[in-house]
Amino acid sequence: MSEQAIALLVQLGLLLLLAPFITGFSKTCKARLQTRRGPGLLQSYRDLHKLLRKGMVIPDTASWIFPATPYVLFVTTLLAGLMIPTVSAQAPLSWAGGVLAVVYLLALGRFFLALAGLDAGSSFGGLGSSREMTIAAIAEPALMLAVFTVALGAGSTNLSTVAEFALGQSWRFLAPSQMLAFAALFIVLIAETGRIPVDNPATHLELTMIHEAMILEYSGPYLALIEWSASIKQLVLMTLLVNVFFPFGLSTDWSALPLASSFALFVVKLLLLAGVVVLVETTNAKLRLFRVPELLAVAFVLSALALISMFIF
Amino acid sequence: MFFWQDPQFGDKMITLMAALILVLQIMMVAQHWLVTIIRVFAVQSFLLACIAATIAYFNNAPHIYAAAALTLLLKAIILPVVLTRLLVKVDIRREVEPFINMPISIIISGMLTLMAYVVAESFQRPDELAGPASLGHNTLAVAISLFLIGFFMMTNRRKALTQVLALLSLENGIFLAAISLTYGMPLVVEIGIFFDLLIAILVLAILVYRIRATFDSTDVSRLSRLRG
Numbered sequence: 120m121s122e123q124a125i126a127l128l129v130q131l132g133l134l135l136l137l138a139p140f141i142t143g144f145s146k147t148c149k150a151r152l153q154t155r156r157g158p159g160l161l162q163s164y165r166d167l168h169k170l171l172r173k174g175m176v177i178p179d180t181a182s183w184i185f186p187a188t189p190y191v192l193f194v195t196t197l198l199a200g201l202m203i204p205t206v207s208a209q210a211p212l213s214w215a216g217g218v219l220a221v222v223y224l225l226a227l228g229r230f231f232l233a234l235a236g237l238d239a240g241s242s243f244g245g246l247g248s249s250r251e252m253t254i255a256a257i258a259e260p261a262l263m264l265a266v267f268t269v270a271l272g273a274g275s276t277n278l279s280t281v282a283e284f285a286l287g288q289s290w291r292f293l294a295p296s297q298m299l300a301f302a303a304l305f306i307v308l309i310a311e312t313g314r315i316p317v318d319n320p321a322t323h324l325e326l327t328m329i330h331e332a333m334i335l336e337y338s339g340p341y342l343a344l345i346e347w348s349a350s351i352k353q354l355v356l357m358t359l360l361v362n363v364f365f366p367f368g369l370s371t372d373w374s375a376l377p378l379a380s381s382f383a384l385f386v387v388k389l390l391l392l393a394g395v396v397v398l399v400e401t402t403n404a405k406l407r408l409f410r411v412p413e414l415l416a417v418a419f420v421l422s423a424l425a426l427i428s429m430f431i432f
Numbered sequence: 433m434f435f436w437q438d439p440q441f442g443d444k445m446i447t448l449m450a451a452l453i454l455v456l457q458i459m460m461v462a463q464h465w466l467v468t469i470i471r472v473f474a475v476q477s478f479l480l481a482c483i484a485a486t487i488a489y490f491n492n493a494p495h496i497y498a499a500a501a502l503t504l505l506l507k508a509i510i511l512p513v514v515l516t517r518l519l520v521k522v523d524i525r526r527e528v529e530p531f532i533n534m535p536i537s538i539i540i541s542g543m544l545t546l547m548a549y550v551v552a553e554s555f556q557r558p559d560e561l562a563g564p565a566s567l568g569h570n571t572l573a574v575a576i577s578l579f580l581i582g583f584f585m586m587t588n589r590r591k592a593l594t595q596v597l598a599l600l601s602l603e604n605g606i607f608l609a610a611i612s613l614t615y616g617m618p619l620v621v622e623i624g625i626f627f628d629l630l631i632a633i634l635v636l637a638i639l640v641y642r643i644r645a646t647f648d649s650t651d652v653s654r655l656s657r658l659r660g
Binding site: 293294295296298299302412413416417419420421423424427428430 | 444447448450451452454455458459462534535538539541542545546549
């Protein structure tokens with residue numbers, strides 16, 4: 120097997136196996152902060168395992184979109200994940216596309232999910248879809264601008280090039296443009312992964328739910344696929360933040376020894392970021408839905424400022 | 433040479449703090465809660481004092497230390513305390529909806545920053561090397577945007593107290609411009625400005641209290657009618 124193929128398999132395995140762990144870690148952490156005991160770290164794996172063995176119910180009104188969506192979502196999220204440098208600066212699919220491809224693969228998955236929410240024919244699904252799209256319409260420009268700021272410094276939208284460039288410049292994250300872009304991307308991360316100021320992943324309360332409302336009609340293996348892609352998407356976005364802004368110790372190729380240390384550092388950085396997200400979740404109340412655009416407008420302006428400050432300073 | 437004696441490092445830190453000041457200014461525009469706005473202002477002033485101290489350190493200019501200390505004492509400590517007390521006295525906790533709604537105000541602030549950048553660009557001297565003498569020159573754009581956003585906030589908010597805070601942040605912009613371009617004005621002038629400011633805020637505080645006592649509200653848009 121060529122090195123390319125090995126890299127591909129390693130990263131694929133990493134995405135599939137690490138993503139539920141990060142989700143589980145967040146849940147446990149959050150429970151501990153709220154002085155609950157919480158589920159074990161492996162609960163997400165058990166949930167997936169259980170869901171994959173169950174039977175499922177498909178609404179009578181559903182068209183082909185309903186069964187196709189879990190697969191589309193899963194595949195697009197994985198593809199996006201393969202274009203992002205995780206343990207090595209050389210992403211296995213970096214030849215296939217850069218950050219624009221990542222953003223729009225994620226958008227494609229979201230598009231199908233929103234369609235599926237409508238397709239199921241329940242009123243909650245449509246409500247969730249419309250909310251998801253409202254948020255995405257503002258979060259996406261912020262994401263794009265922040266990413267452009269980073270890409271502008273490196274002179275390329277290819278994430279492997281960006282990561283290598285960032286690796287070559289220590290203390291780069293202290294530059295104002297980088298900090299602003301990081302702050303903007305952090306807000307986008309919270310919005311896109313449905314975390315508390317924007318959405319609450321732990322509730323099915325009809326007044327507040329967004330992501331949960333869209334997938335309300337899913338059950339069994341389809342639900343497992345959707346949950347799994349949601350955690351992979353979270354991993355992808357967190358990796359983007361971690362590796363583009365704090366790339367210390369990132370291996371530049373796929374040889375074994377640097378890869379091991381790179382992997383250890385990568386997991387530590389991810390857990391730290393997850394910890395910060397959980398901290399934000401625990402210390403904030405959920406925003407009213409009509410206040411969410413304000414938060415996202417802040418993210419948008421932060422990333423616009425980041426882009427401007429590339430030129431000011 | 434230690435890294436903290438390197439003007440390059442000083443330049444980086446000043447740039448970073450200036451960027452944070454700008455972010456805080458936009459946070460003020462985005463805030464409803466008056467207490468938070470006061471706190472944000474205090475932090476902003478603290479950062480401003482830090483910038484002044486950094487410039488003083490690299491230029492060996494003791495009178496800027498004095499200006500930094502005055503900023504810290506007056507704007508980061510005394511004024512926030514005075515304003516918080518006033519807040520308790522007039523019993524107003526949050527701003528009503530401003531004239532232009534929040535998301536659009538935030539985006540307008542972003543555009544004002546862009547405009548400030550365009551204006552400040554004509555002052556840039558790219559041939560200058562980064563040394564102690566040119567420290568902080570690149571913060572002019574930030575200073576101008578503080579100024580513009582402060583103005584915008586003054587016209588956009590209804591409460592007299594928020595307008596006072598907007599005025600103060602606008603003054604922060606002027607101070608930043610002065611310190612980054614000229615290494616501070618002579619100490620006498622600085623002290624004059626600070627006392628001016630202190631008195632202005634005390635007078636404004638009394639005025640806000642009187643407005644509240646007379647109209648049962650500090651909404652200045654109610655002051656447009658003359659009464660015989």
